[in-house]
Amino acid sequence: MAKTKSAYFCQSCGYESAKWLGRCPSCNEWNTFVEEITEKAGSKVPSWKTASGSQRLNKPTKVDDIRALGEERILTGDQELDRVLGGGLVAGSMVLIGGEPGIGKSTLMLQLALNITGKKVLYISGEESEQQIKMRAERITNQPKANCYILTETSTQNIFKQIETLDPDIMIVDSIQTLHSAHIDSTPGSVSQVRECTAELLRFAKETNTPVFLIGHITKDGTIAGPKILEHMVDTVLQFEGDRHHVYRILRSIKNRFGAAAEMGIYAMHGNGLREVSNPSEILLLQREEDLSGIAISATLEGARPMLIETQALVSTAAYGTPQRSANGFDTKRMNMLLAVLEKRCGFKLSTRDVFLNIAGGIKVEDPAIDLAILVAIISSHEDIFISSKVCFAAEVGLSGEIRAVNRIEQRISEAEKLGFEKIFISSYNLKGLINTKYKIELSGVSKIEDVFSMLFG
Numbered sequence: 011m012a013k014t015k016s017a018y019f020c021q022s023c024g025y026e027s028a029k030w031l032g033r034c035p036s037c038n039e040w041n042t043f044v045e046e047i048t049e050k051a052g053s054k055v056p057s058w059k060t061a062s063g064s065q066r067l068n069k070p071t072k073v074d075d076i077r078a079l080g081e082e083r084i085l086t087g088d089q090e091l092d093r094v095l096g097g098g099l100v101a102g103s104m105v106l107i108g109g110e111p112g113i114g115k116s117t118l119m120l121q122l123a124l125n126i127t128g129k130k131v132l133y134i135s136g137e138e139s140e141q142q143i144k145m146r147a148e149r150i151t152n153q154p155k156a157n158c159y160i161l162t163e164t165s166t167q168n169i170f171k172q173i174e175t176l177d178p179d180i181m182i183v184d185s186i187q188t189l190h191s192a193h194i195d196s197t198p199g200s201v202s203q204v205r206e207c208t209a210e211l212l213r214f215a216k217e218t219n220t221p222v223f224l225i226g227h228i229t230k231d232g233t234i235a236g237p238k239i240l241e242h243m244v245d246t247v248l249q250f251e252g253d254r255h256h257v258y259r260i261l262r263s264i265k266n267r268f269g270a271a272a273e274m275g276i277y278a279m280h281g282n283g284l285r286e287v288s289n290p291s292e293i294l295l296l297q298r299e300e301d302l303s304g305i306a307i308s309a310t311l312e313g314a315r316p317m318l319i320e321t322q323a324l325v326s327t328a329a330y331g332t333p334q335r336s337a338n339g340f341d342t343k344r345m346n347m348l349l350a351v352l353e354k355r356c357g358f359k360l361s362t363r364d365v366f367l368n369i370a371g372g373i374k375v376e377d378p379a380i381d382l383a384i385l386v387a388i389i390s391s392h393e394d395i396f397i398s399s400k401v402c403f404a405a406e407v408g409l410s411g412e413i414r415a416v417n418r419i420e421q422r423i424s425e426a427e428k429l430g431f432e433k434i435f436i437s438s439y440n441l442k443g444l445i446n447t448k449y450k451i452e453l454s455g456v457s458k459i460e461d462v463f464s465m466l467f468g
């Protein structure tokens with residue numbers, strides 16, 4: 011009789027080892043190895059039906075001879091999601107959606123299942139009961155004619171049995187960490203279970219050309235729980251993020267084999283589900299009655315979409331010996347770097363001041379073009395001089411205080427113009443390549459941070 015095989019897996023990164031180790035050689039985490047059974051005694055190579063596909067022998071083919079199939083895209087009816095996916099859902103693709111608990115992953119997926127037209131959707135839940143899902147469905151939609159089936163099941167083998175009779179067009183799994191396969195003995199959510207269940211679902215998706223959505227939990231540090239290879243196996247990884255106390259949620263693509271990564275969609279969570287936000291700039295710019303200091307507006311780009319975002323800074327005298335530095339929605343290390351540039355290049359004494367930074371709307375920005383707006387907001391608060399609400403900024407700031415060019419400047423300028431801004435500060439290198447007369451908005455090219463300050467604060 012065949013022996014049961016087991017191996018040790020790092021629960022943090024999925025590294026496999028034949029013996030127990032105290033420290034993972036791959037991710038350097040301590041005490042993360044757990045023994046897991048990789049193959050049960052007497053079990054065969056698992057497949058979603060029977061192992062047949064793997065017997066076929068593939069021959070090398072010249073690229074020119076491969077018949078190109080037009081990628082079949084399924085429109086989900088959710089414009090934000092379609093855009094993030096790169097223009098709709100690709101048949102046979104596997105999409106992983108990660109996010110913190112309570113952010114709205116189940117809501118987003120159920121909403122898709124209920125709103126898509128002409129497709130049979132199977133929603134598999136290992137987390138909630140049928141009644142709970144029904145209650146949520148009633149909250150989201152009042153048209154109960156959707157072609158959506160709910161299955162509360164956690165065994166992949168049972169799921170595949172149901173699929174054979176139901177034959178769904180789209181499948182949603184909530185969540186991958188609750189599933190278990192009979193081929194593996196470890197508990198649901200463990201590295202080898204997650205890997206095996208994903209592999210089985212992946213085989214099903216590719217063999218039947220059915221798109222599959224997987225919902226994945228994330229760990230404390232924000233990565234998707236389970237092995238990193240989970241992210242390698244799937245075609246697309248989306249991250250659903252936002253502040254639970256704000257209404258806005260952001261769906262970001264981290265990896266996408268069928269479209270641009272770093273694409274982004276914005277939703278607002280209401281009492282009756284998630285609503286798409288098609289014009290983000292208008293809500294991200296706070297309506298202001300009076301001019302306040304410490305606010306500057308940046309023309310940023312998220313994915314392919316330009317957005318104007320308000321950056322807010324508060325600079326105050328430090329109450330304790332060590333000044334506090336904190337940033338919401340912006341990298342704290344980068345803020346410290348920008349503050350050092352201000353000290354060294356412009357002579358502002360900020361070492362005895364608390365500096366707080368906030369990006370409006372609970373959004374996280376990684377676009378370096380926000381640098382200039384952040385510096386201006388800090389100085390505006392420091393000097394208590396307001397910046398006109400008709401002025402915006404789009405440039406990166408370098409370590410010696412030079413204003414650097416940013417990509418896709420035309421898009422940023424057009425968006426600012428569309429929203430009624432009268433002046434935009436950009437790098438003089440960006441300005442060189444532009445046809446100045448094309449725009450109604452005044453373009454101000456600057457090359458040093460000192461120039462910006464003397465123009466704004468005199």
Ligand code: TYD
Nearest residue numbers: 111112113114115116117149280281282283
């Ligand atoms: P949920 O989809 O359960 O989150 P996840 O699956 O990511 O854990 O979302 C739950 C939160 O969303 C919960 O706090 C309630 C809120 N919510 C609304 O505000 N409006 C709604 O219509 C729904 C369905 C949920």
Ligand code: MG
Nearest residue numbers: 115116137184
């Ligand atoms: Mg959920």
